[in-house]
Structures are given as structure tokens and as C-alpha cells.
Amino acid sequence: MKVINFNLFKMINKTLKTCIIILVFQLYFFSSPNLYSSNSQDTLLLDPKIRHGKLPNGLTYYIKPINDSSSKIDIRLFVKAGSSVLDPDQYEIEHFLEHIAFKAGNNMNIGKANDLGFKLGEINGGTSFDFTGYYFKGIETKEKRDIAFQLIHDIIWDLDFKDSYIVSERSVLINELVVRGRFHSNSIINGLENSMLGRNPISKMNVIEHLNTFPNEALIRFYNDWYRPDLMAIVIVGDIKDLNGLEQEIMERFSKPKNVENPRSAKIDYSAYRNSPPQFIKKEHPYLLENSNNKTINLRLYFRQKEVHEEKGMEMIINEQQRELLFQMLEERLKILQKSYCTNYVAFPRSLFPTFTDMKIQFTIEGGSERDVIINTIKVVHQVYNDGFLEEEFQESIKRRLEELSKTDTSSAQYWSENIRNHFVFEKSLPPNKESLIINMFNNLTLDEFNQFTKGYLSSPFEDIDIIILAPKGNRIFSHSEDTFRDWIKEASNMPTVPYTKPKVPQDLIDSLTLVNLKERGVLKETQILPETTQYVLENGIKIVLNSFDQVLSEKTKHSNTLSFHGFTSKGVNYYTSKDYFSALYCIDIVKNSGVGGLDKFELDRFYEDNGFTGQIIPYIEYNESGIRGNINIKDLETALQLVYLHFKEPNKDELAFEDWKQKTNSSFNLYRLNEKDFESTVKSTLKDITYLPKGSAALEGVSLTDLNRSHAIYREIFGNAGDFTFIFTGNFPKDELLSLCRKYLGNLSREKSKKGTITEKSLKRYKLPKSISHDVYSTEFMEGVKVQLVYASKLNHKKFDWKDEIRFKLLRQLLKFSMSQKMRFHSDKGGIYTVSVGINPKKDRLFNEIFVRFSCSPEDVDRLILEAKEEINSFRNDEISTEKLEQFKHSLILDLENNYNERKVVSEKLYHFYKNDLPWYTLHDEKEFINSISRKDIKDAAKKLLQNKPFEFKMIPLPKL
Incomplete structure (x- = not known):
């Protein structure tokens, strides 16, 4: 009797299913006329509604009409060259050239274009590993189109690399790197990652000195090597009235030849990295002061994919979507480890481009817990590899993925520009109705198929992992050797896996007995002061203002089945004495961290996920005001009002959550932009602006002055008197249903008088502007x-x-x-x-x-x-x-x-x-x-x-x- 290998049978079945899908799409596409010229790759699909071609000089063009009656188009120029093709002496040169290209045109530059009608931000550029992009947005006239075309023409053929241009732009680029965080941890570790992969030169020790002194020849060499028509594409998307005329204009303007001797290949070879032994890189953070408050360890683990084959056509789309689903589901598993109070790390998985190269897990860690963090994370990955995912979590993730796809605006210029860019730069197929095809793929994907894909993707041995560490000088993590880290990983991968069980999800926000006793309260007064707006006063004094949008208007402005609300009172931080100042300032944050209705914030998150609640409920406190805001879908209306009710009536008070809040508020995770916050605080204090709430160092110092009991009491005082509140509802909603729910939940909130002696409102009338200094x-x-x-x-x-x-x-x-x-x-x-x-x-x-x-x-x-x-x-x-x-x-x-x-x-x-x-x-x-x-x-x-x-x-x- 033969033994059937069911796992093999499943793999064959899955492979056969994928091949059939791919074959069907290819038969459809290759039967479409004028889809591609005869020299096109057979598997690179493109929506036939996109006008596409290649000029004799090699320049590619894409034109995609969108009938949105805006009379606007977006134009983009893509160069299939970025930081991955830099020579060792060209660090940041691709970025520098993107700047100079806008300035050095002999016939047009960005300053002149702005003077002639472009708004700031409508012309922009950007660089990446694999491409450089130049963007022209919101073009509504032929005059602006001519300006954009002239600027693109100059970028390709007519730049003048004057010394004055280069000198003036050196400091501009340095300033951009400063503004965009080039000296922060994430940028530094990204540089280490790119150097490891071999797609970027090794970062210069002194970036500023390099950018101030690199020779002009390095810049001009990059331009001559890579700014070639055969590596370029012009993409035009928008409300195009004359498609044939626009195509003819492109042919006439951009067919000029550009001779290049010995053209270099822009293809990146990752074989050196893939064939190298596992890497271990550790570096001290070079841009921290000796007494810096930043104690964060940045750690990344890279799981190499050993079995690699080139993906094309629909196979690339299918695998890419499954990888994204895998990272989403793995991230949910890893989040569970972090969803407890007083944790001191964050871990999340990401793909690495090319997506078939590596999966990486990024960590930020504090407090010397790196061993436990690595072991627990590897155990989760090992658990997924061995046992796969559960049907329940698979279906929930598929549901979320389908909801995300359904919200994709496939009529936007940005959607088409980005997809066309991916088609040109990364050779990703772009079939018609791409989102519908992906939705259909997810609807037909089974758990067995997905778990087989997951096992194949995570098949790399756990000892074949690259490790990168960036930490402050003198951090204890530097005392651990490479062998120590690999021993931790091996230890975790050899542990027996325990079957995964999902954390318990609360069934209800409010218990059934309480819910039964919440009766609709009466309306004392109904008035209509403004057009389309009705005001109600409930028995407890709360004002309800309803402004319901017209249905046709709602659909036009994408408001269908959505609403916003804002409840507010004129009691804020200014009501409290200096002794209570920080307890008042932080009372909202402390309750947010503790939860409401007896459910902690992690249980609330699980309830939201399980019930598909995607709304935002945001309580807040300001100088002379407190309140709660919300943005929700109509289907979540009752849930949202239950949450409002609980925020008013049942804020949690939890010592552990309070300690967690103090720990995380003072954590170096929150030091990002500390200089900016301290600078802003200096400005406001000099101006004697008492309405400004402290940020930065002053706010951090206030954490130790915050008392849990007093803070909780202040919160109860503010939200305990609902009669002081006005609630405004705007959007597309059923008016009678909303009013009924307001009477049930808001109408049952307490109306209490404020305790005497707690209010010390400061007068603003005596404010005197100080002298300038x-x-x-x-x-x-x-x-x-x-x-x-x-x-x-x-x-x-x-x-x-x-x-x-x-x-x-x-x-x-x-x-x-x-x-x-x-x-x-x-x-x-x-x-x-x-x-x-x-x-x-x-x-x-x-x-x-x-x-x-x-x-x-x-x-x-x-x-x-x-x-x-x-x-x-x-x-x-x-x-x-x-x-x-x-x-x-x-x-x-x-x-x-x-x-x-x-x-x-x-x-x-x-x-x-x-x-x-x-x-x-x-x-x-x-x-x-x-x-x-x-x-x-x-x-x-x-x-x-x-x-x-x-x-x-x-x-x-x-x-x-x-």
C-alpha cells in the first residue's frame, strides 16, 4: 500500500493553482493588441488603457487619462538610477544631482518656474536606492505644461554645472540632511544596512566635510553615466483631453539622441552579499553627546532567503501580496509580546528590497533586556515556521487586508503614478483592475496554501542571520560578543514550540445589566440657530448640535456613512493651582494609558480589532478647555458613544499603568525632536505666553511632579460635570438614530457641581507684550x-x-x-x-x-x-x-x-x-x-x-x- 505525502500534494496543488492563474492572465494580456512592442518582456503586463511607448533614443513614456473633470495633470520624470549605483567617491551625489538639476537648466529652473505660476511644493524631487524622481503636480494650463516639459528637457540634455551652482547647493543639501534627520539613529542604521547589502557606498565619517569638498568631476561623472534616455521614463497622469496630441508632443520634444560611450548597467548584483557568511555589525552612535538622555539600542535581525528565483508577471504580484500578509500577521504575533505594561522594547518585521532577499525584524530596546527580547522574538518566528497561523487569525487578517484594498483610490493620479513607476523601475506588472485581481486572489487563498508559502519563506536556517547593532557609546550591549547573540538565537530556535492561543477578547464594552438600565433621557429644548443645524439641550444640561450633510453632497465629498464629533468644556489646565498643574496636564494621558470601563488599553485594542472598529476617540486637555473628539463610521456609532460614556463615567485608575506611563514618557523613545520642543518652549516662555502647555524637557520634568490620585480626581472633576459640555456632530448620519443614542448615552452622564476651592482661573486681560530681545x-x-x-x-x-x-x-x-x-x-x-x-x-x-x-x-x-x-x-x-x-x-x-x-x-x-x-x-x-x-x-x-x-x-x- 502506497503512503500519500499530503504536504507534497498540497504544494503541488498550490503550485498548479498559481500557474493556472498566471496562465489565464497571460493569455488575456497577450491577446490584447498594442499592449507592447515586439521586444517587450513577455511577462511584464501593462494595463492597455495606459498609452505606452519607447522613443528611438530609448526614453520610455506612459500616459494615463483619468476622467475626473479637474483639468489637471501630473508629470513625472523617473531615472532608473539612485544610490545603489554610486561609485565609492560619490556618497550622496545622486541626491546632490537631484538638487542641481532643478537649478542648473540653461532654459528653465525651479525658481523661474515658481515665478511663472507654480506654487511651492508643486515641483519636487526625490531619490531612492533604485531611482530618482522629478515631480510636477497640479498642472492645469498649457503654459505650466510647457514649463514642466522645458525643465525636464533641460534635466536630460541641457544642464550647466557651474561652480556657483554647485557651491550654493552644497550648504542646501547639508541643511536638508539636518532637517530630515540624517544624524538620527534610523538614518544611521539604514546606512549600515545598505552598505551590508552592497547597494550604497560606505557612509563618510564626516558627511558635512565630504559634501563641502567632493570634486565636481564626481557629480558630472554620475550625470554622464546614468542620466540617459534609455534609463528614463516620462509619466503623465490626469484629466487628459487630447491623448494623441499629447503623445505626439512627447515624441517631438523628447526624441533628441544622447550619445553615451560604454554605457554602464544599472542592474544591481546582490550575489556578493548573498554568498557572504552571516554578517555581524555593531557601531557606536556617532552623534550623541556624552551625557545624552538617549539610551536606545537599535537592533536588526536579517533572515536571508536562500532559495531565490526571479519573479515576473502575476507571480510577482501574488508573492508580493502574500509576503505583505505574512509581515502583517507576524507583526500581530510580535505585538502581543509587547502588549503588557512596563515593556521596554518595540519589534516589528519588514520586507527588504528586493523583497526576495531578506526579511528583517527591527528592534528598539531600553533597559538591558536584549537577551529576552531576542529569545522571545525568535520563539515567535519559530512557532510560525513550525505550526503556521490559525484559521481565526488568518481570516481576520484577510478581512483587514480586503478592507484596506477596498479603500484604495484607484482614480487618483498618485495611485497610477506610483504603479507606473513600479512598472518601469522595478518591472512590476500592472494589469487592468489590479486591485480587483488581488482581492479575488485573497478571497480564494486558503490557510493551507498560505502556511505553505510562509514555511517556504521562513525556511532559512536560524543560524544564518545577519545582525546589526547601533547603540550609545559605552552601552552594555557592546560587552556581548557575536557568539553570545548567536547562542541566544540558537537557544530560542531549539526550544519546543507551544501551540499558539489568541488572547481573550472582551465581548462587550458595557455589561448587560448597566446597558439595560440606560434609558433615553428627555430633551428640554430644541432650537435651530444655523442653517442645516439643530441644537438640543438634554435633561442633564448637555448641548447636542447636529449638522447632517446632504446625501448627494456626502457622496461627492467622500463623507458617505461617516461622521465627526467634538465635545468640549471650558475647564482646562488653567483652572488648577501650580501644585496641581502637572497632575492636571497629564490626567488625560494617564487615563488613556489605563483604559476605561475596567478594560485596560490592550483589552480595548483587542475589542476594536475583533469588532472591526477603526474609529478614533481622542480625549484631550488644553490651557482653557478639555474635551473629546471622534472620527467614526456610522456602523460604529453606538460603540463610539459607549466609549464616550465610559470615558466620562468609568476611567480606570491603575498603579501599574501609571508606572508604565512614567517609564515610557521619560523613555528615550520620546526624545525625538527634543531640541525642537525645547526651542519652542524657550520662545513661548520668553513671550510670556501662559496659554502654551510645556513640551520637551520641561514636560518631562513634570512627570515626577504628577500624582496619580490627584490626577485621577482632576479627571473626574472635569468629566464629572457633563452639563458643562457641548457636543457637535457633523457628517452623513441618520439624525433620529443619532439623537436617540445621544439621549441614551450622553443623557445618562452625571451633572455635578465643581468643588469650591479647586478653581484658580488666571486672568488673561492683564497680559502685556514684552519688549523684543x-x-x-x-x-x-x-x-x-x-x-x-x-x-x-x-x-x-x-x-x-x-x-x-x-x-x-x-x-x-x-x-x-x-x-x-x-x-x-x-x-x-x-x-x-x-x-x-x-x-x-x-x-x-x-x-x-x-x-x-x-x-x-x-x-x-x-x-x-x-x-x-x-x-x-x-x-x-x-x-x-x-x-x-x-x-x-x-x-x-x-x-x-x-x-x-x-x-x-x-x-x-x-x-x-x-x-x-x-x-x-x-x-x-x-x-x-x-x-x-x-x-x-x-x-x-x-x-x-x-x-x-x-x-x-x-x-x-x-x-x-x-
Whole structure:
């Protein structure tokens, strides 16, 4: 009698099923006319609704019409070359070239394009391992299209690498690296990873010195080697009226030949890495001060995939989707280890590109727990490898994956641009109805098939793992040898696996007995003050404001079956004495960390996942206000209101959760952007802005001054008197059903009087604006460069809010941002700055008018750039802007208003200010009419009003190294 190998049978069945799927799609595609030229790869599928071709010079083009009536198109240029093809002397050169390409065109550059009508951000670029991209968004006129095409033409054929361009852009790139976190842990360990894989030169020890001194020849060599038409593609997506005409224009503009001697291959060979022995790399963090609060260990494990075959066509899509599902499910397993109080690490799996190369698990660890973390993680991976996943968790993950896919906006320009990029750069198939095909694949995928895929993907021996460690100097982890780490991994992989059981999921938020006794309370008053808005007052004093959107409008603005709510009261941190200040400030965070209704935050998370609850319920506290906000789907309406009820009535009080909150708040995990937060705190304290809640070091110091008992009592005081609250609901919802649920849950909240003696509200009427000063402050943690903030503060000249002033100020800010960016970045021949931000204080109850200019730069550039910023401010104060530029920004502001006027967030915000701050109601027509009436003189007057005083000048400078 023959013994049947059922596992083999399953594998054969799965393989046969996959082959049939692939064969069906290939038969369909290759029967489609004009899909590809005869020299195309047979397995690289492309939606025939995309117009595609290759010019005689090798340049590829894709044109995808989207009938969205916007009259806008996006244009992108992709170069199939990035950091992975750099020579050893070209570190960051691909990024530098992306900058120079926008500046060095003989006929067009980004500064000129902005002057001719492009808004800031509509032209941009980016680099990756495998490609460089140039992006032109929101093109609605032929004039702007001509500008974009000319700039692309110059990038390909007509750049002038002048010394002045290169010199001016060196400091700009350095500043971008500073702004984007090049000296933070994640960037450093990414560099170690790339060097290990062999797709990037080894990072320079002194990045700044390298970027200031690399020879021009290295830049020009990269350009000549890789900026070739045969490695380029032009992608156009949008509301295209004349497809044939646009294709003909591309042929006429971009068919110019570009001869390259001995062209190099852009294909990356990973064989050296794959054939090398397992790597062990450890490095001290080079950018931490000696007494830094940052104690984080960054650790990565890389599980190599030994059996590799080239994936193409539908096979690539199917395997890619299964890999994503595997990482999602493995991450859920790993999260369970972390879902307990007083854990001190985070672990999550990610794919490594190419996706068939490695799976990596990333860790951030504190407190010397690395052994337990590694052993527990390997045990989970080993458990999945041996036993696979359970049917229940598989079905839940499939459901979530299908929900995510159903939300994909396949009509957006971004969707098509990214998919076409992947087709060109990574040779990923792009069949028609791709998302539907993936959905169908998931609907037909079985647990047995998926577990077989998982076992194959995790088949690498557990000793064949690469390890990278980045930690602060002197950390105890450096005392462990490579053998120690590998012994831990071996120990865990040899442990017997225990069958996995899912954690218990709460069945209900509120027990059945309590629920039965929650009766609908009466309505004392019903009024209609505003259009489409009805106000109710319940028996306990709560105001309910319902603003239900029209069904047709909801579908047009993607509001179908969704709503936002905002409940608020005028009791905030300012009500409490200095002794209770931090207990009040942190009372919300402490309850969030503890949970409500007797369920801790981990049990609540499991309830949300099990019930498909994806809404957001966010309690908060501010200087003179507390409340709760929510964004939910209609199907979750009752669950959301039950959560609101529990946040008011049954906040948990838990000593262990409190200790966990203190530990995590003071953890170095929270030190990210500490310099920025401390700088902001310095600015606000100098301005004597008592409405500003402390951040950064001051907030961390307040943790030790927080008392659990007092904090819990303050929370109960704030949310114990529901009669002080107003709730505003906006969106598309059944009005009668919502009101009924409000009467049931909000109507049963307590109405209590505040205890006397606890309220010490500070008066804001005596506020006096201090005199302008210059103030230097040292950074808290390591910092490259100098942070600068110029604050122009002026008195409020009226008691009542003026929405017309707000619009003038907003226009002024936008115009000033554009002008300063042009002067200090895009038209600058000296460089020094990557970005400048201009902001205004948007608070309706602010103490003073405030407009600020913020940027960072190198120490040698700071005085010059501060002077340039002040000069530009003075020109706005003294000169009227051009009519053309003003009209352009007015038109843009009106379009933004029209596009967003019926967004839930906008409507909710207006209703909130009407009820909370007693502000006047005004319509879209009122705003548009006023914007159209704004003159050049109005902007000049607004500039004089906001910019009349000498600015406060703040600089954060690097702390001297010990």
C-alpha cells in the first residue's frame, strides 16, 4: 500500500493553482493588441488603457487619462538610477544631482518656474536606492505644461554645472540632511544596512566635510553615466483631453539622441552579499553627546532567503501580496509580546528590497533586556515556521487586508503614478483592475496554501542571520560578543514550540445589566440657530448640535456613512493651582494609558480589532478647555458613544499603568525632536505666553511632579460635570438614530457641581507684550547647524474676533512664505537653507498677534540669512506686492475653500468656534466675496499691522562638545 505525502500534494496543488492563474492572465494580456512592442518582456503586463511607448533614443513614456473633470495633470520624470549605483567617491551625489538639476537648466529652473505660476511644493524631487524622481503636480494650463516639459528637457540634455551652482547647493543639501534627520539613529542604521547589502557606498565619517569638498568631476561623472534616455521614463497622469496630441508632443520634444560611450548597467548584483557568511555589525552612535538622555539600542535581525528565483508577471504580484500578509500577521504575533505594561522594547518585521532577499525584524530596546527580547522574538518566528497561523487569525487578517484594498483610490493620479513607476523601475506588472485581481486572489487563498508559502519563506536556517547593532557609546550591549547573540538565537530556535492561543477578547464594552438600565433621557429644548443645524439641550444640561450633510453632497465629498464629533468644556489646565498643574496636564494621558470601563488599553485594542472598529476617540486637555473628539463610521456609532460614556463615567485608575506611563514618557523613545520642543518652549516662555502647555524637557520634568490620585480626581472633576459640555456632530448620519443614542448615552452622564476651592482661573486681560530681545539657547541633544526663529508679535487691537483679518493674515503668510523661499533658496546664489517656514498663531483666544519665520542653517550662514529674512520682511511692510502675484494667491485660496468647505473637519471647526468662542457665522459666499475684494494695499496694511515691531530673535546653537 502506497503512503500519500499530503504536504507534497498540497504544494503541488498550490503550485498548479498559481500557474493556472498566471496562465489565464497571460493569455488575456497577450491577446490584447498594442499592449507592447515586439521586444517587450513577455511577462511584464501593462494595463492597455495606459498609452505606452519607447522613443528611438530609448526614453520610455506612459500616459494615463483619468476622467475626473479637474483639468489637471501630473508629470513625472523617473531615472532608473539612485544610490545603489554610486561609485565609492560619490556618497550622496545622486541626491546632490537631484538638487542641481532643478537649478542648473540653461532654459528653465525651479525658481523661474515658481515665478511663472507654480506654487511651492508643486515641483519636487526625490531619490531612492533604485531611482530618482522629478515631480510636477497640479498642472492645469498649457503654459505650466510647457514649463514642466522645458525643465525636464533641460534635466536630460541641457544642464550647466557651474561652480556657483554647485557651491550654493552644497550648504542646501547639508541643511536638508539636518532637517530630515540624517544624524538620527534610523538614518544611521539604514546606512549600515545598505552598505551590508552592497547597494550604497560606505557612509563618510564626516558627511558635512565630504559634501563641502567632493570634486565636481564626481557629480558630472554620475550625470554622464546614468542620466540617459534609455534609463528614463516620462509619466503623465490626469484629466487628459487630447491623448494623441499629447503623445505626439512627447515624441517631438523628447526624441533628441544622447550619445553615451560604454554605457554602464544599472542592474544591481546582490550575489556578493548573498554568498557572504552571516554578517555581524555593531557601531557606536556617532552623534550623541556624552551625557545624552538617549539610551536606545537599535537592533536588526536579517533572515536571508536562500532559495531565490526571479519573479515576473502575476507571480510577482501574488508573492508580493502574500509576503505583505505574512509581515502583517507576524507583526500581530510580535505585538502581543509587547502588549503588557512596563515593556521596554518595540519589534516589528519588514520586507527588504528586493523583497526576495531578506526579511528583517527591527528592534528598539531600553533597559538591558536584549537577551529576552531576542529569545522571545525568535520563539515567535519559530512557532510560525513550525505550526503556521490559525484559521481565526488568518481570516481576520484577510478581512483587514480586503478592507484596506477596498479603500484604495484607484482614480487618483498618485495611485497610477506610483504603479507606473513600479512598472518601469522595478518591472512590476500592472494589469487592468489590479486591485480587483488581488482581492479575488485573497478571497480564494486558503490557510493551507498560505502556511505553505510562509514555511517556504521562513525556511532559512536560524543560524544564518545577519545582525546589526547601533547603540550609545559605552552601552552594555557592546560587552556581548557575536557568539553570545548567536547562542541566544540558537537557544530560542531549539526550544519546543507551544501551540499558539489568541488572547481573550472582551465581548462587550458595557455589561448587560448597566446597558439595560440606560434609558433615553428627555430633551428640554430644541432650537435651530444655523442653517442645516439643530441644537438640543438634554435633561442633564448637555448641548447636542447636529449638522447632517446632504446625501448627494456626502457622496461627492467622500463623507458617505461617516461622521465627526467634538465635545468640549471650558475647564482646562488653567483652572488648577501650580501644585496641581502637572497632575492636571497629564490626567488625560494617564487615563488613556489605563483604559476605561475596567478594560485596560490592550483589552480595548483587542475589542476594536475583533469588532472591526477603526474609529478614533481622542480625549484631550488644553490651557482653557478639555474635551473629546471622534472620527467614526456610522456602523460604529453606538460603540463610539459607549466609549464616550465610559470615558466620562468609568476611567480606570491603575498603579501599574501609571508606572508604565512614567517609564515610557521619560523613555528615550520620546526624545525625538527634543531640541525642537525645547526651542519652542524657550520662545513661548520668553513671550510670556501662559496659554502654551510645556513640551520637551520641561514636560518631562513634570512627570515626577504628577500624582496619580490627584490626577485621577482632576479627571473626574472635569468629566464629572457633563452639563458643562457641548457636543457637535457633523457628517452623513441618520439624525433620529443619532439623537436617540445621544439621549441614551450622553443623557445618562452625571451633572455635578465643581468643588469650591479647586478653581484658580488666571486672568488673561492683564497680559502685556514684552519688549523684543535676542536670545540664544543651547541645544539639549546633539544638533548640527543652528535653529532660527524670528517672531513678530503685536497687540490685539480688538476684543472681538474678525474673520476678515484672519483671511488677510493667511494671505500675507502665504505670500511671505513664497517670497522668502524664492529669495533665500531658489534664487539664491549663496545657498545655505533648504526650507523656510512662515506661520501665524491660529488660536482664536491668543494673547497677541504673532507671525514667525523659522529655518535652520550652518553657523557660518546664520547671520547672513537672518539679515536676508529681515530684509524680505521689511519689503513686505514697505512695498506693495504685484497685482499678478496677489491674484494668483487669492485664486488659490478660493479654490482651497471651495474644495474643503464641506469637509467634516472644516464644518466642525466653524461650529466649534461659533459655540465655544461666540464667533460670528459666515458663509462660503461671504468668504469668496471678501477675498476677491482684497487689494494690494490691504496686504500692505496687514503687513504693517503684524510686522510693525522689531522681531524677537531666537537662535538654538549646538551644545559644545565636552
